[in-house]
Amino acid sequence: MTQPDSATASGSTPARTGAGRTLAVLAYAGVIASLMQTLVVPLLGELPRILNTSASNTSWVVTITLLVAAVATPVAGRLGDMYGKRRMMIASTIPLIVGSIVCAVSGSLVPMIIGRGLQGLGVGIIPLAIALLRDVMPAERLGSSIALISSSLGIGGALGLPIASAVTQYSSWRVMFWVAAGLVGIATALIVTLVPEGSSEGPSGRFDLPGAVLLGAGLVSFLLPVSKGATWGWTSGTTLGLFAAAVVVLLAWGWWELRSPEPLVDLRTTARPQVLVTNLASIAIGVGMYALQLSMPQLLQLPTSLGYGLGQSMIMMGLWMAPGGIMMMLVSPVGARLSAARGPKITLFTGALTMAAGYGVAQLTMGSTWGLELVNIICSTGVALAYGAMPALIMSGVPLSETAAANSFNTLMRSIGTSVSSAVVGAVLAQLTISVGGHAIPTENGFRTVFLIGSAACLVSAMIALAIPVRKAAAARTTAAAEPQKVLAEN
Template identity: 40%
Template sequence: MTGVAVAEPGAVQRGRQLWLTLLALSMAGMIVSVQQTVVIPLLPRLMTVFGVSVAEVTWVFTASLLVGAVATPLLSRLGDMYGKKRMILFTVGLLILGSVVCAVSVSLPVLIAGRALQGASAALIPLAIGMIRDSFPQEKVMTAIGVVSATMGVGGTLGMIVTGLIADRTTSHHPVFWITAGLGVVAVLLIAVSAHDTGTSAGGRLDLVGASLLSVWLVCLLLAVSQGNDWGWGSGRVVGLFAGAAAVCALWVFSQIRLRAPMIRLHLLIGRRSLPANLAALLLGFAMFGSFTLVSSFVQTPSSAGYGFGGSVLDVGLYALPSTVTMLLSSFMAGHLSTRLGPARSLALGAAVTAAGFGWFTVFNASVLDLIGANALQGLGFGVAYAALGALAVQHVPMDQSGIASGVNSLVRSIGGSASGAVTAALLTSITIAGSAIPTRGAYVLSFAIITVSAIASALVVLVSGVMAREVSGVG
């Protein structure tokens, strides 16, 4: 015996297996983010290609949003019941199928159908977070969640760059979707080979009543939010959708309380430990998705408006590269920060840094350097915040509910993003330069200020909830 510790071959092999699994999940997450952002710059071109109005072409984005909102809690729950790997492969399979449908589409309805299929892949991120929580050692969980979460920003940037490169060379939208289909096939192969379910499956039967009611009120709510600017917030359709969402939501809550095995146990949504994480997710989602659309529009605004950089879609992606780099770097640091500070304080720190980036561009937005510096700061904050958010969402729930807990958190974040899109669109369309439809600089400043406040509020939510939890613990 030499006294030198030697790692067991089995432990080394398991470690390699876990990091290969992380690579596969990260790539799949990146592709999901690519498909979410890749169509945004294409919308004006699709209007010309299909000869349709703005309201009609918006369904290319809205269809994916609605299906994603319904699929996220449903597939997350199925992942807990029957295995997360199976559901991850299913979601990526739907993404590939949807990409192929979009790639061969020659009419708007077919393209929308393909986008709806792609939208189901939104469930992949919470499923991946649940698998990480089940499989990885406790000390590695937050770092792994951080890496997968960072792929959202990476994929969003890559989507813009890919679209920009293709837009410069062809007027067709088909190549973009062939690329996402090809990447999806690679991801399926990696996941099939490397990923393994190690957690306990809950089994049982799906709550079909709860799933149906949840689907109805989510579609009503998000449809009203996403179409409110086009249809008019006081119109009968929008008011009716909001009223319908409230009524069906009440029925859904009643059904979840009454059932012994509901689809979503309400403590995962509004419980004492879950509510702060979900509120923080709502506010961070509002900030992140709002920044995507605001920065894209600001960069492409011609400088003749008195602001903006007159950039292309490709420029939007290139200017976002600093945030991608810093997000990746900070996601790897997230585990170390969590060990020192705890997930809640790490989330507060990340949200505060993100707010500093938004605040910077709110005040200083005259040059490209201002944008690059603000983007780098935002990426640094988001990398830490989203890793901590993913860990908080599943920290206090049983292993067999990790998928649905992460799915609820992801769903709430998506609702925040939808609300952000509606709010910023309303501001940019109502505060315009006289005699034109171009938003004023003040409209952008106000919008960036709102998402800055949203990021600050996210930090305050987790800090205040942490203080209250310690006080309750001290009293007990």
């Protein structure tokens, strides 16, 4: 296996002396990329009026970002391994900027969907940043750095709500997208000027275009009915037909990848027990994490006259959500220290169990604003622990030349979890409703059911985490922190 150059290993390079600066830039870029996922949430109720279309049509403004991100993430990871992670991070910021500008000038549904699709292309920044850390960060800082960047998926989502809510309430919704374009532009400039290039030791041959097309078609065929099944009907011909197509196309993709000399995703690597079981746990974590992000904003904004709504304004809802993102930033280094002492497997288990406990508290405190805030803080603590541990487990189980692709695939697994969560939560809250003023409003039992589902998903993830096979105790203790190359050598 090719090792990183000796300069990097020795710790005497500018990349090491500027490690803090590099981490700050990558963390900022990750937060901005993930912020795009929740950017339009405060606008959802107004989009039919803004775009002069129906509510069912405007749901595509969210769905298209999810679909494009799912397809683009593994592609960006593979290209990062082949041509350089920093280079692909810069390339990923361009559609974010263009998409934000397109959304800012949109006056109808189609250009808004195009702009949001372009924004979805930028989600690959996060797994690319995680993989780049392995190349440029000192061993003693690797674990905490990975934990912070991985948690940026949740941090950006949590902080995006108050930012978008404030801009929307006190200015034009178009300003929100212009601000987003400016923030991404700053990220691009910082990456270009301050972030060093890591190793690109992957194959120099041709990109696996047939594999990318097949994976994209399979993911769209699966995620589209997951996202829209509640609207189309779960037993409709369209829904069932797309699920069947997903099975066929993904099987064909797997057949192709196993025979391709330079596959988009090395399925033999992802089939390694440590990587495979970690990815399974990631799906369950995605389900658990997103259930709270979908339900808490609604609970906060429902009127108090219902007996369980908390009557908060849009901007106050965003402010109540913000401490979750702050907690993730504070807990990330704690999770890295736990991984260094006990192994990332234990950190993942602890994070999943903490999230499950948070949902349990929700059953007792959901009628109180401060009680719901406590749930937000507990669950966010668990997310930070779990999200920091998963990349450490993945990277200790794959060769150095495949870190970006493997992390991108893990990010895809989390996205599948959040997609399933969105479908399940949407179906539950749509089914358990009452009519208020001619509008269907989710009931208290609906939210309690969502919390039970979230808790169950987190408990499943905890059990899966315990089953992750780690070949040597020493490897488990060093994966997320010191001596990462020693672990690689043992593999």
